[in-house]
Amino acid sequence: MFLVFIETREGKVKKSSLEALSETKRRAGELGSDVGAALVGTGLECLNPEIFSSGASQIFLLENEQLASYSSQGYATALHELVKEVNPKAIFFAATAMGRDLAPRLAAKLGVALASDCTKVAVKDGKLEFTRPVYAGKAFLTLTLKSMPQIATLRPNVFPLVEPQNAAGEVRKKEVTIPPGAIKGQVAELLKEKGEEIDVTEADIIVSGGRGMKGPENFALLKELSALIPRSAVGASRSAVDSGWIGHQHQVGQTGKTVSPNLYMAFGISGAIQHLAGMSSSKHIVAVNKDPEAPIFKVADYGIVGDLFQVIPALKAELKKLFE
Protein backbone atom coordinates (compact mmCIF):
# COMPACT_ATOMS: atom_id res chain seq x y z
CA MET A 1 0.00 0.00 0.00
CA PHE A 2 0.95 3.63 -0.61
CA LEU A 3 -0.20 5.94 2.14
CA VAL A 4 -0.98 9.61 1.66
CA PHE A 5 -1.62 12.09 4.42
CA ILE A 6 -4.68 14.24 3.77
CA GLU A 7 -4.49 17.63 5.40
CA THR A 8 -7.63 19.39 6.48
CA ARG A 9 -8.05 23.03 7.40
CA GLU A 10 -11.25 24.28 8.98
CA GLY A 11 -13.14 21.16 7.95
CA LYS A 12 -11.97 21.15 4.33
CA VAL A 13 -9.49 18.99 2.46
CA LYS A 14 -6.59 21.01 1.10
CA LYS A 15 -6.27 21.05 -2.67
CA SER A 16 -2.56 20.31 -2.42
CA SER A 17 -3.42 17.12 -0.53
CA LEU A 18 -5.69 16.04 -3.40
CA GLU A 19 -2.79 16.76 -5.78
CA ALA A 20 -0.55 14.57 -3.62
CA LEU A 21 -3.25 11.88 -3.55
CA SER A 22 -3.57 12.05 -7.35
CA GLU A 23 0.18 11.57 -7.81
CA THR A 24 0.21 8.78 -5.22
CA LYS A 25 -2.57 7.05 -7.17
CA ARG A 26 -0.60 7.26 -10.44
CA ARG A 27 2.70 5.96 -9.00
CA ALA A 28 1.08 3.31 -6.80
CA GLY A 29 -0.79 2.10 -9.89
CA GLU A 30 2.49 1.62 -11.74
CA LEU A 31 3.76 -0.56 -8.92
CA GLY A 32 0.50 -2.46 -8.51
CA SER A 33 -0.21 -0.99 -5.08
CA ASP A 34 -3.43 0.44 -3.72
CA VAL A 35 -3.75 3.80 -2.01
CA GLY A 36 -4.72 4.48 1.57
CA ALA A 37 -5.55 8.00 2.70
CA ALA A 38 -4.90 9.01 6.31
CA LEU A 39 -6.77 11.83 8.01
CA VAL A 40 -6.02 12.98 11.51
CA GLY A 41 -8.26 14.95 13.86
CA THR A 42 -11.90 14.86 14.87
CA GLY A 43 -15.20 14.73 12.93
CA LEU A 44 -13.62 13.76 9.62
CA GLU A 45 -16.23 11.48 8.00
CA CYS A 46 -17.95 14.07 5.82
CA LEU A 47 -14.80 14.41 3.72
CA ASN A 48 -14.85 10.81 2.46
CA PRO A 49 -16.54 11.12 -0.97
CA GLU A 50 -14.01 13.66 -2.23
CA ILE A 51 -11.09 11.46 -1.18
CA PHE A 52 -12.47 8.29 -2.77
CA SER A 53 -13.20 10.13 -6.00
CA SER A 54 -9.59 11.33 -6.11
CA GLY A 55 -8.09 7.87 -6.01
CA ALA A 56 -8.01 6.38 -2.51
CA SER A 57 -9.31 2.84 -2.08
CA GLN A 58 -9.15 2.97 1.70
CA ILE A 59 -9.53 5.80 4.18
CA PHE A 60 -8.16 5.78 7.69
CA LEU A 61 -9.68 8.24 10.12
CA LEU A 62 -7.27 8.65 13.01
CA GLU A 63 -9.26 10.23 15.77
CA ASN A 64 -8.63 11.46 19.27
CA GLU A 65 -9.98 14.53 21.08
CA GLN A 66 -6.42 15.64 21.73
CA LEU A 67 -5.87 15.91 17.96
CA ALA A 68 -8.60 18.50 17.44
CA SER A 69 -5.90 21.07 16.73
CA TYR A 70 -2.58 20.42 15.02
CA SER A 71 0.44 19.26 16.93
CA SER A 72 3.42 17.69 15.21
CA GLN A 73 3.92 15.26 18.10
CA GLY A 74 0.28 14.19 18.22
CA TYR A 75 -0.14 13.84 14.46
CA ALA A 76 3.16 12.00 14.07
CA THR A 77 2.17 9.61 16.88
CA ALA A 78 -1.15 8.88 15.16
CA LEU A 79 0.45 8.31 11.75
CA HIS A 80 3.20 6.18 13.25
CA GLU A 81 0.61 3.84 14.80
CA LEU A 82 -1.04 3.45 11.41
CA VAL A 83 2.26 2.91 9.60
CA LYS A 84 3.22 0.13 12.01
CA GLU A 85 -0.09 -1.56 11.30
CA VAL A 86 -0.41 -1.25 7.50
CA ASN A 87 3.31 -1.27 6.69
CA PRO A 88 3.15 0.97 3.58
CA LYS A 89 5.84 0.99 0.88
CA ALA A 90 5.65 4.75 0.58
CA ILE A 91 4.15 7.69 2.46
CA PHE A 92 3.42 10.95 0.67
CA PHE A 93 2.51 14.38 2.03
CA ALA A 94 1.77 17.68 0.32
CA ALA A 95 4.73 20.00 0.95
CA THR A 96 2.54 22.52 2.75
CA ALA A 97 3.43 24.28 6.00
CA MET A 98 1.92 21.30 7.83
CA GLY A 99 3.41 18.63 5.57
CA ARG A 100 6.87 20.13 5.84
CA ASP A 101 6.50 20.30 9.64
CA LEU A 102 5.10 16.80 10.09
CA ALA A 103 6.81 14.57 7.51
CA PRO A 104 10.35 14.94 8.96
CA ARG A 105 8.98 14.15 12.40
CA LEU A 106 7.42 10.92 11.13
CA ALA A 107 10.58 10.11 9.13
CA ALA A 108 12.66 10.48 12.30
CA LYS A 109 10.25 8.22 14.22
CA LEU A 110 10.75 5.61 11.52
CA GLY A 111 14.48 6.32 11.25
CA VAL A 112 14.29 6.92 7.49
CA ALA A 113 15.43 9.64 5.08
CA LEU A 114 12.97 11.98 3.42
CA ALA A 115 12.69 13.58 -0.03
CA SER A 116 11.38 17.12 0.55
CA ASP A 117 9.36 19.29 -1.80
CA CYS A 118 9.48 17.00 -4.84
CA THR A 119 8.36 18.26 -8.26
CA LYS A 120 8.45 14.88 -9.97
CA VAL A 121 8.05 11.26 -8.93
CA ALA A 122 8.87 8.42 -11.31
CA VAL A 123 9.12 4.65 -11.15
CA LYS A 124 12.38 3.27 -12.48
CA ASP A 125 13.35 -0.40 -12.28
CA GLY A 126 10.58 -0.93 -9.76
CA LYS A 127 11.90 1.82 -7.48
CA LEU A 128 10.67 5.31 -6.79
CA GLU A 129 12.80 8.13 -8.11
CA PHE A 130 12.27 11.66 -6.87
CA THR A 131 13.19 14.98 -8.47
CA ARG A 132 13.40 18.08 -6.32
CA PRO A 133 14.70 21.63 -6.62
CA VAL A 134 17.67 22.75 -4.54
CA TYR A 135 19.10 26.25 -4.15
CA ALA A 136 15.50 27.42 -4.65
CA GLY A 137 15.38 25.97 -8.14
CA LYS A 138 18.84 26.98 -9.40
CA ALA A 139 19.45 23.22 -9.71
CA PHE A 140 17.42 20.00 -9.61
CA LEU A 141 18.35 16.71 -7.96
CA THR A 142 17.13 13.31 -9.00
CA LEU A 143 17.47 10.90 -6.12
CA THR A 144 16.48 7.58 -4.68
CA LEU A 145 16.05 6.77 -1.00
CA LYS A 146 17.85 3.75 0.41
CA SER A 147 15.62 3.50 3.47
CA MET A 148 12.14 1.99 3.66
CA PRO A 149 9.38 3.05 3.73
CA GLN A 150 9.96 5.80 1.17
CA ILE A 151 8.76 9.20 2.40
CA ALA A 152 8.34 12.33 0.33
CA THR A 153 6.59 15.66 0.42
CA LEU A 154 5.21 16.91 -2.91
CA ARG A 155 5.22 20.55 -3.88
CA PRO A 156 1.77 22.16 -4.22
CA ASN A 157 0.63 23.44 -7.63
CA VAL A 158 2.83 20.99 -9.55
CA PHE A 159 1.02 17.63 -9.76
CA PRO A 160 -2.23 17.49 -11.77
CA LEU A 161 -5.43 16.26 -10.14
CA VAL A 162 -6.87 12.96 -11.37
CA GLU A 163 -10.25 13.08 -13.08
CA PRO A 164 -12.73 12.54 -10.24
CA GLN A 165 -14.03 8.95 -10.34
CA ASN A 166 -17.34 7.85 -9.03
CA ALA A 167 -15.78 5.54 -6.47
CA ALA A 168 -16.19 4.30 -2.95
CA GLY A 169 -14.10 2.16 -0.66
CA GLU A 170 -13.52 1.07 2.86
CA VAL A 171 -13.48 3.58 5.70
CA ARG A 172 -11.73 2.59 8.88
CA LYS A 173 -12.09 4.63 12.00
CA LYS A 174 -9.22 4.21 14.38
CA GLU A 175 -9.15 5.61 17.89
CA VAL A 176 -5.57 6.67 18.45
CA THR A 177 -3.89 6.32 21.81
CA ILE A 178 -1.93 9.37 22.82
CA PRO A 179 0.18 8.60 25.90
CA PRO A 180 -0.17 11.24 28.65
CA GLY A 181 2.37 14.03 28.25
CA ALA A 182 3.16 13.04 24.66
CA ILE A 183 1.95 16.36 23.27
CA LYS A 184 4.14 19.15 24.61
CA GLY A 185 3.27 21.73 21.99
CA GLN A 186 0.08 22.45 20.05
CA VAL A 187 -1.66 25.04 17.92
CA ALA A 188 -3.83 27.20 20.15
CA GLU A 189 -5.21 29.65 17.60
CA LEU A 190 -5.35 30.44 13.89
CA LEU A 191 -4.68 34.08 13.04
CA LYS A 192 -5.81 35.33 9.65
CA GLU A 193 -5.08 38.54 7.88
CA LYS A 194 -8.35 39.87 6.46
CA GLY A 195 -8.91 39.21 2.79
CA GLU A 196 -5.61 37.40 2.29
CA GLU A 197 -6.70 33.83 1.98
CA ILE A 198 -4.44 32.51 -0.75
CA ASP A 199 -0.74 32.12 -0.16
CA VAL A 200 1.72 32.73 -2.99
CA THR A 201 2.70 29.04 -2.86
CA GLU A 202 -0.89 28.01 -3.59
CA ALA A 203 -2.04 30.70 -5.98
CA ASP A 204 -2.73 29.95 -9.66
CA ILE A 205 -1.69 33.46 -10.58
CA ILE A 206 0.75 35.81 -8.83
CA VAL A 207 0.97 39.55 -9.46
CA SER A 208 4.28 40.58 -8.04
CA GLY A 209 5.95 43.93 -7.44
CA GLY A 210 9.55 45.04 -7.02
CA ARG A 211 11.60 48.16 -6.51
CA GLY A 212 9.82 49.73 -9.50
CA MET A 213 6.64 49.96 -7.40
CA LYS A 214 8.38 52.90 -5.70
CA GLY A 215 6.60 52.73 -2.37
CA PRO A 216 4.22 50.82 -0.10
CA GLU A 217 1.18 52.81 -1.21
CA ASN A 218 1.53 51.51 -4.76
CA PHE A 219 1.13 47.89 -3.72
CA ALA A 220 -2.56 48.82 -3.50
CA LEU A 221 -2.50 48.76 -7.32
CA LEU A 222 -1.36 45.14 -7.27
CA LYS A 223 -3.93 44.24 -4.63
CA GLU A 224 -6.65 45.74 -6.83
CA LEU A 225 -5.35 43.83 -9.83
CA SER A 226 -5.23 40.61 -7.82
CA ALA A 227 -8.79 41.20 -6.57
CA LEU A 228 -9.95 41.01 -10.21
CA ILE A 229 -8.29 37.65 -10.86
CA PRO A 230 -9.66 34.48 -9.26
CA ARG A 231 -7.18 32.37 -7.22
CA SER A 232 -4.47 34.99 -7.40
CA ALA A 233 -2.14 36.42 -4.79
CA VAL A 234 0.22 39.39 -4.47
CA GLY A 235 3.95 38.65 -4.50
CA ALA A 236 7.00 40.82 -3.98
CA SER A 237 10.73 40.93 -4.55
CA ARG A 238 13.26 40.96 -1.75
CA SER A 239 14.00 44.65 -2.14
CA ALA A 240 10.32 45.56 -1.86
CA VAL A 241 10.04 43.46 1.31
CA ASP A 242 13.30 44.73 2.79
CA SER A 243 12.13 48.29 2.18
CA GLY A 244 9.10 47.48 4.31
CA TRP A 245 6.58 48.03 1.50
CA ILE A 246 4.82 44.70 2.04
CA GLY A 247 5.02 41.77 4.49
CA HIS A 248 7.73 39.11 4.14
CA GLN A 249 5.11 36.38 3.65
CA HIS A 250 4.70 37.77 0.11
CA GLN A 251 8.39 37.48 -0.76
CA VAL A 252 9.24 35.31 -3.75
CA GLY A 253 12.81 34.12 -4.28
CA GLN A 254 15.59 32.14 -2.71
CA THR A 255 15.31 33.91 0.63
CA GLY A 256 11.53 33.95 0.38
CA LYS A 257 9.22 31.40 -1.21
CA THR A 258 9.70 29.32 -4.31
CA VAL A 259 6.57 29.36 -6.42
CA SER A 260 5.30 27.68 -9.57
CA PRO A 261 1.97 29.26 -10.48
CA ASN A 262 0.27 29.08 -13.87
CA LEU A 263 1.05 32.72 -14.41
CA TYR A 264 3.60 34.97 -12.74
CA MET A 265 3.34 38.69 -13.52
CA ALA A 266 6.38 40.72 -12.51
CA PHE A 267 5.90 44.48 -12.25
CA GLY A 268 8.97 46.62 -11.71
CA ILE A 269 11.10 43.58 -10.86
CA SER A 270 14.51 43.60 -12.53
CA GLY A 271 15.15 39.88 -11.97
CA ALA A 272 18.04 39.32 -9.52
CA ILE A 273 19.45 35.78 -9.57
CA GLN A 274 17.87 34.90 -6.26
CA HIS A 275 14.44 36.15 -7.43
CA LEU A 276 14.60 34.29 -10.75
CA ALA A 277 15.50 31.11 -8.84
CA GLY A 278 12.27 31.35 -6.89
CA MET A 279 9.86 31.93 -9.78
CA SER A 280 11.29 30.65 -13.05
CA SER A 281 9.42 27.34 -12.81
CA SER A 282 6.18 29.30 -13.26
CA LYS A 283 4.30 28.01 -16.29
CA HIS A 284 3.92 31.46 -17.86
CA ILE A 285 5.75 34.65 -17.02
CA VAL A 286 4.86 38.26 -17.82
CA ALA A 287 7.30 41.12 -17.17
CA VAL A 288 6.56 44.82 -17.13
CA ASN A 289 9.61 47.00 -16.65
CA LYS A 290 10.93 50.35 -17.80
CA ASP A 291 14.39 48.97 -18.45
CA PRO A 292 14.54 46.91 -21.68
CA GLU A 293 17.79 45.34 -20.44
CA ALA A 294 16.27 43.99 -17.20
CA PRO A 295 17.19 40.27 -16.78
CA ILE A 296 13.55 39.43 -16.07
CA PHE A 297 12.80 39.80 -19.82
CA LYS A 298 15.15 36.86 -20.53
CA VAL A 299 12.73 34.49 -18.78
CA ALA A 300 9.44 36.20 -19.63
CA ASP A 301 7.03 34.79 -22.22
CA TYR A 302 5.44 38.21 -22.64
CA GLY A 303 7.10 41.51 -21.90
CA ILE A 304 6.05 45.12 -21.93
CA VAL A 305 8.78 47.72 -21.82
CA GLY A 306 7.05 50.65 -20.21
CA ASP A 307 5.80 52.48 -17.16
CA LEU A 308 3.97 50.09 -14.86
CA PHE A 309 1.91 52.98 -13.48
CA GLN A 310 0.36 53.28 -16.93
CA VAL A 311 0.27 49.59 -17.77
CA ILE A 312 -1.41 48.35 -14.56
CA PRO A 313 -4.51 50.62 -14.82
CA ALA A 314 -4.85 49.74 -18.50
CA LEU A 315 -4.54 46.04 -17.70
CA LYS A 316 -7.11 46.37 -14.93
CA ALA A 317 -9.56 47.88 -17.39
CA GLU A 318 -8.93 45.06 -19.88
CA LEU A 319 -9.31 42.32 -17.27
CA LYS A 320 -12.53 43.87 -15.99
CA LYS A 321 -13.91 43.57 -19.51
CA LEU A 322 -12.71 39.97 -19.81
CA PHE A 323 -14.22 38.84 -16.53
CA GLU A 324 -17.55 40.57 -17.04
Next chain:
Amino acid sequence: MNILVFVKRVPDTESKIRIHHETNTVIEEGLNFIISSNDEYAVEEALRLREAKGGQVTVISVGAEESTTILRKCLAMGADEAVRIKDDLKETYDGLRIAKMITRAVEKKFPHFDLLLFGKQSVGADNAQVPSMVAEMLGLPQANVVTKLEINGTQGTALREIEGAEEKVIFSLPAVVSAQKGLNEPRYETLKGIMAAKKKIIPVMTLEELGLRREDVAPQVDITKMEMPPARQAGKIIPGPPEEAAKKLAELLRHEAKVI
Protein backbone atom coordinates in the same frame (compact mmCIF):
# COMPACT_ATOMS: atom_id res chain seq x y z
CA MET B 1 18.54 30.51 29.49
CA ASN B 2 20.85 28.03 27.92
CA ILE B 3 20.38 28.27 24.16
CA LEU B 4 21.97 26.20 21.40
CA VAL B 5 21.82 27.61 17.87
CA PHE B 6 22.56 25.53 14.78
CA VAL B 7 24.00 27.23 11.71
CA LYS B 8 25.07 26.09 8.26
CA ARG B 9 27.47 27.32 5.63
CA VAL B 10 25.77 27.67 2.22
CA PRO B 11 26.46 29.28 -1.17
CA ASP B 12 25.60 32.99 -1.29
CA THR B 13 22.11 33.48 -2.72
CA GLU B 14 23.48 36.04 -5.19
CA SER B 15 25.68 33.32 -6.72
CA LYS B 16 25.03 31.29 -9.82
CA ILE B 17 25.16 27.54 -9.23
CA ARG B 18 27.32 25.47 -11.58
CA ILE B 19 27.27 21.69 -11.58
CA HIS B 20 30.02 19.11 -11.77
CA HIS B 21 28.18 16.50 -13.81
CA GLU B 22 30.49 13.54 -13.10
CA THR B 23 30.02 13.80 -9.35
CA ASN B 24 26.56 15.45 -9.27
CA THR B 25 27.90 18.16 -6.99
CA VAL B 26 28.03 21.94 -6.99
CA ILE B 27 31.30 23.41 -8.32
CA GLU B 28 32.70 25.28 -5.34
CA GLU B 29 35.43 27.10 -7.22
CA GLY B 30 34.58 30.78 -7.45
CA LEU B 31 31.55 30.37 -5.20
CA ASN B 32 31.10 32.66 -2.22
CA PHE B 33 29.86 30.96 0.95
CA ILE B 34 27.87 32.59 3.74
CA ILE B 35 25.84 31.65 6.80
CA SER B 36 22.35 30.56 5.72
CA SER B 37 20.19 33.68 6.06
CA ASN B 38 17.49 31.90 8.09
CA ASP B 39 20.16 30.89 10.62
CA GLU B 40 21.06 34.54 11.19
CA TYR B 41 17.54 35.15 12.49
CA ALA B 42 18.03 32.21 14.87
CA VAL B 43 21.32 33.61 16.19
CA GLU B 44 19.81 37.08 16.64
CA GLU B 45 16.83 35.68 18.52
CA ALA B 46 19.13 33.72 20.83
CA LEU B 47 21.16 36.85 21.59
CA ARG B 48 18.01 38.84 22.33
CA LEU B 49 16.70 36.16 24.67
CA ARG B 50 20.03 36.06 26.50
CA GLU B 51 20.03 39.85 26.81
CA ALA B 52 16.53 39.76 28.27
CA LYS B 53 16.86 36.73 30.52
CA GLY B 54 20.56 36.03 31.00
CA GLY B 55 22.23 32.73 30.19
CA GLN B 56 24.45 31.43 27.46
CA VAL B 57 24.35 31.14 23.67
CA THR B 58 26.34 28.35 22.02
CA VAL B 59 26.50 28.15 18.25
CA ILE B 60 27.06 24.80 16.57
CA SER B 61 27.73 23.89 12.96
CA VAL B 62 28.08 20.50 11.30
CA GLY B 63 30.72 20.59 8.60
CA ALA B 64 34.32 20.67 7.48
CA GLU B 65 36.99 23.17 8.55
CA GLU B 66 35.51 25.89 6.28
CA SER B 67 32.46 26.17 8.55
CA THR B 68 34.68 27.88 11.11
CA THR B 69 34.21 31.17 9.24
CA ILE B 70 30.47 31.33 9.91
CA LEU B 71 31.00 30.24 13.53
CA ARG B 72 33.40 33.18 14.00
CA LYS B 73 30.80 35.48 12.50
CA CYS B 74 28.30 34.27 15.12
CA LEU B 75 30.86 34.82 17.89
CA ALA B 76 31.44 38.32 16.55
CA MET B 77 27.67 38.93 16.66
CA GLY B 78 27.83 38.07 20.37
CA ALA B 79 27.52 34.31 20.86
CA ASP B 80 29.41 33.02 23.93
CA GLU B 81 30.79 29.79 22.52
CA ALA B 82 31.05 28.02 19.19
CA VAL B 83 31.55 24.34 18.45
CA ARG B 84 32.01 22.44 15.21
CA ILE B 85 30.85 18.89 14.65
CA LYS B 86 33.33 17.52 12.17
CA ASP B 87 31.76 16.10 9.04
CA ASP B 88 33.98 15.72 6.01
CA LEU B 89 31.22 14.79 3.56
CA LYS B 90 30.08 17.53 1.20
CA GLU B 91 26.39 18.38 1.00
CA THR B 92 24.47 15.07 1.02
CA TYR B 93 20.96 16.62 1.01
CA ASP B 94 20.10 14.10 3.74
CA GLY B 95 18.67 15.76 6.82
CA LEU B 96 18.43 12.55 8.83
CA ARG B 97 22.18 12.04 9.17
CA ILE B 98 22.72 15.64 10.27
CA ALA B 99 19.87 15.33 12.78
CA LYS B 100 21.51 12.18 14.19
CA MET B 101 24.83 13.98 14.72
CA ILE B 102 23.18 17.00 16.31
CA THR B 103 21.02 14.84 18.57
CA ARG B 104 24.02 12.87 19.75
CA ALA B 105 26.07 16.02 20.35
CA VAL B 106 23.27 17.58 22.39
CA GLU B 107 22.79 14.44 24.49
CA LYS B 108 26.49 13.95 25.15
CA LYS B 109 27.87 17.45 25.47
CA PHE B 110 24.99 19.85 26.12
CA PRO B 111 22.35 17.96 28.10
CA HIS B 112 21.25 21.08 30.02
CA PHE B 113 19.54 23.37 27.55
CA ASP B 114 16.28 25.28 27.35
CA LEU B 115 15.99 25.98 23.67
CA LEU B 116 17.38 24.70 20.37
CA LEU B 117 17.19 27.31 17.63
CA PHE B 118 17.53 26.65 13.89
CA GLY B 119 16.83 28.48 10.63
CA LYS B 120 13.58 27.23 9.06
CA GLN B 121 15.66 25.58 6.33
CA SER B 122 19.13 25.94 4.89
CA VAL B 123 19.07 28.24 1.90
CA GLY B 124 20.49 25.56 -0.40
CA ALA B 125 19.39 22.02 0.38
CA ASP B 126 16.01 23.63 1.14
CA ASN B 127 15.00 20.51 3.05
CA ALA B 128 13.52 21.93 6.27
CA GLN B 129 14.05 18.50 7.85
CA VAL B 130 16.64 18.84 10.59
CA PRO B 131 14.68 20.89 13.19
CA SER B 132 11.68 18.51 13.23
CA MET B 133 13.91 15.44 13.17
CA VAL B 134 16.03 16.64 16.09
CA ALA B 135 12.85 17.53 18.00
CA GLU B 136 11.55 13.99 17.47
CA MET B 137 14.81 12.32 18.40
CA LEU B 138 15.08 14.32 21.62
CA GLY B 139 11.36 14.03 22.44
CA LEU B 140 10.82 17.79 22.29
CA PRO B 141 7.97 19.94 21.00
CA GLN B 142 8.65 22.10 17.94
CA ALA B 143 7.56 25.38 16.44
CA ASN B 144 8.85 25.84 12.89
CA VAL B 145 8.87 28.83 10.51
CA VAL B 146 8.44 31.21 13.42
CA THR B 147 7.98 34.97 13.03
CA LYS B 148 7.42 35.77 16.71
CA LEU B 149 8.67 34.09 19.86
CA GLU B 150 7.91 34.72 23.52
CA ILE B 151 9.33 32.77 26.43
CA ASN B 152 7.69 32.92 29.86
CA GLY B 153 9.30 30.68 32.44
CA THR B 154 9.04 27.18 31.03
CA GLN B 155 6.40 28.04 28.43
CA GLY B 156 6.94 29.32 24.91
CA THR B 157 4.47 30.97 22.55
CA ALA B 158 5.31 31.27 18.87
CA LEU B 159 3.62 32.55 15.75
CA ARG B 160 4.30 30.20 12.92
CA GLU B 161 3.70 31.06 9.28
CA ILE B 162 1.32 28.85 7.30
CA GLU B 163 -0.49 29.39 3.98
CA GLY B 164 -2.22 32.76 4.14
CA ALA B 165 -2.38 32.79 7.95
CA GLU B 166 -0.40 32.26 11.13
CA GLU B 167 -0.71 29.63 13.82
CA LYS B 168 -0.16 30.44 17.45
CA VAL B 169 1.71 27.50 18.94
CA ILE B 170 2.04 27.05 22.69
CA PHE B 171 4.73 24.67 23.94
CA SER B 172 6.72 23.73 26.99
CA LEU B 173 10.49 24.11 27.28
CA PRO B 174 12.89 22.66 26.37
CA ALA B 175 11.85 22.94 22.73
CA VAL B 176 12.97 23.27 19.13
CA VAL B 177 12.19 26.53 17.32
CA SER B 178 13.10 27.36 13.72
CA ALA B 179 13.33 30.96 12.57
CA GLN B 180 11.81 32.67 9.55
CA LYS B 181 12.35 36.11 8.04
CA GLY B 182 10.29 38.63 9.99
CA LEU B 183 11.32 37.26 13.39
CA ASN B 184 13.88 40.01 13.91
CA GLU B 185 16.52 42.12 12.19
CA PRO B 186 19.92 40.47 12.69
CA ARG B 187 22.64 42.75 14.08
CA TYR B 188 25.98 43.41 12.47
CA GLU B 189 29.19 42.24 14.05
CA THR B 190 31.04 44.91 16.02
CA LEU B 191 34.74 45.54 15.52
CA LYS B 192 35.33 44.56 19.15
CA GLY B 193 33.33 41.41 18.59
CA ILE B 194 35.32 40.52 15.47
CA MET B 195 38.62 40.96 17.34
CA ALA B 196 37.45 38.83 20.27
CA ALA B 197 36.04 36.16 17.94
CA LYS B 198 39.40 35.80 16.22
CA LYS B 199 41.06 34.72 19.47
CA LYS B 200 38.36 32.33 20.52
CA ILE B 201 39.06 28.62 20.39
CA ILE B 202 36.41 26.66 18.52
CA PRO B 203 36.38 23.07 19.80
CA VAL B 204 35.82 20.30 17.29
CA MET B 205 33.74 17.20 18.02
CA THR B 206 34.41 14.12 15.95
CA LEU B 207 31.98 11.33 15.16
CA GLU B 208 34.06 9.00 17.36
CA GLU B 209 33.72 11.38 20.31
CA LEU B 210 29.98 11.35 19.75
CA GLY B 211 29.99 7.57 19.72
CA LEU B 212 28.87 7.38 16.10
CA ARG B 213 30.30 5.05 13.50
CA ARG B 214 30.59 6.18 9.92
CA GLU B 215 27.86 3.73 8.89
CA ASP B 216 25.50 5.20 11.51
CA VAL B 217 25.49 8.44 9.54
CA ALA B 218 25.94 7.08 6.02
CA PRO B 219 23.73 9.04 3.61
CA GLN B 220 20.42 7.35 2.82
CA VAL B 221 19.83 9.72 -0.08
CA ASP B 222 21.40 8.56 -3.31
CA ILE B 223 21.82 11.39 -5.82
CA THR B 224 21.59 9.96 -9.32
CA LYS B 225 21.52 13.24 -11.22
CA MET B 226 22.02 16.95 -10.64
CA GLU B 227 21.06 19.30 -13.42
CA MET B 228 20.15 22.86 -14.22
CA PRO B 229 16.48 23.76 -14.65
CA PRO B 230 15.32 23.78 -18.27
CA ALA B 231 16.38 27.08 -19.81
CA ARG B 232 13.55 29.48 -20.53
CA GLN B 233 13.39 31.26 -23.83
CA ALA B 234 12.88 34.99 -23.89
CA GLY B 235 9.43 35.54 -25.38
CA LYS B 236 7.60 38.35 -27.11
CA ILE B 237 7.99 42.00 -26.32
CA ILE B 238 4.61 43.59 -26.85
CA PRO B 239 5.07 46.98 -28.50
CA GLY B 240 2.88 50.07 -28.47
CA PRO B 241 1.53 52.60 -26.00
CA PRO B 242 0.45 51.24 -22.57
CA GLU B 243 -3.29 50.91 -23.34
CA GLU B 244 -2.63 49.01 -26.55
CA ALA B 245 0.06 46.81 -25.03
CA ALA B 246 -2.16 45.99 -22.04
CA LYS B 247 -5.03 45.07 -24.36
CA LYS B 248 -2.80 42.84 -26.43
CA LEU B 249 -1.36 41.23 -23.28
CA ALA B 250 -4.83 40.44 -21.94
CA GLU B 251 -5.72 38.83 -25.30
CA LEU B 252 -2.54 36.75 -25.38
CA LEU B 253 -3.06 35.57 -21.81
CA ARG B 254 -6.60 34.50 -22.59
CA HIS B 255 -6.28 33.04 -26.09
CA GLU B 256 -2.64 31.98 -26.50
CA ALA B 257 -1.44 31.09 -23.00
CA LYS B 258 -5.02 30.33 -21.85
CA VAL B 259 -4.25 31.24 -18.27
CA ILE B 260 -6.96 33.81 -17.50
